[in-house]
Amino acid sequence: MKIQGKMFLWLAVFLLVMAVVYGVWSKEPAGTTALFLAFGLSIMIGYYLAFTARRVDTGAQDNKEADVADDAGELGFFSPHSWQPLALGIGGAFAFLGIAVGWWLLYFSLPILLVGLWGWVFEYYRGENRTQ
Structure with missing residues (x-):
């Protein structure tokens, strides 16, 4: 870094x-x-x-002496089945389209954005992964 x-x-x-x-x-x-x-x-x-x-x-x-293989391994956790980025992308597209077309379109994009954001944040807090 x-x-x-x-x-x-x-x-x-x-x-x-x-x-x-x-x-x-x-x-x-x-x-x-x-x-x-x-x-x-x-x-x-x-x-x-x-x-x-x-x-x-x-x-x-x-490290100047490191090989490429030294940096191999797990980089983090990425959700393999999340649909939330799609909802955020559609909501964001409608929001930016609302700036160009008319501000009224933001009334339709805001709920889509909020549902996508809520779903993404709390994606692993339902079902068997829910905390007590």
């Missing part, structure tokens, strides 16, 4: 320089604002990765 944190922090420095250069040369506010926002996002991600790297064990990506 140390490498990724440094990469994002260097990207932030680059974006800051480019935002200043672009803003001075173009005097165009939309692109300049987008570059400054990208700088801010890059700083946040780089800081998070650098902060987290201090708290976790050194990974294979931080």
Whole structure:
């Protein structure tokens, strides 16, 4: 994680320089604002990765002597049968379509988004996996 944190922090420095250069040369506010926002996002991600790297064990990506096989193994738990991302995707598509077509469409997209979000958060709290 140390490498990724440094990469994002260097990207932030680059974006800051480019935002200043672009803003001075173009005097165009939309692109300049987008570059400054990208700088801010890059700083946040780089800081998070650098902060987290201090708290976790050194990974294979931080060891210069590591092989590719050293990083093999389980990466996490991913639900193999979840339908909730589909509901969130449809609700999100309707919500963004509502911005373009009309705000009334948000009344139909909000329940779909809430059902998808509720189902995704509490997906494993029903049936035999429910806690008492």
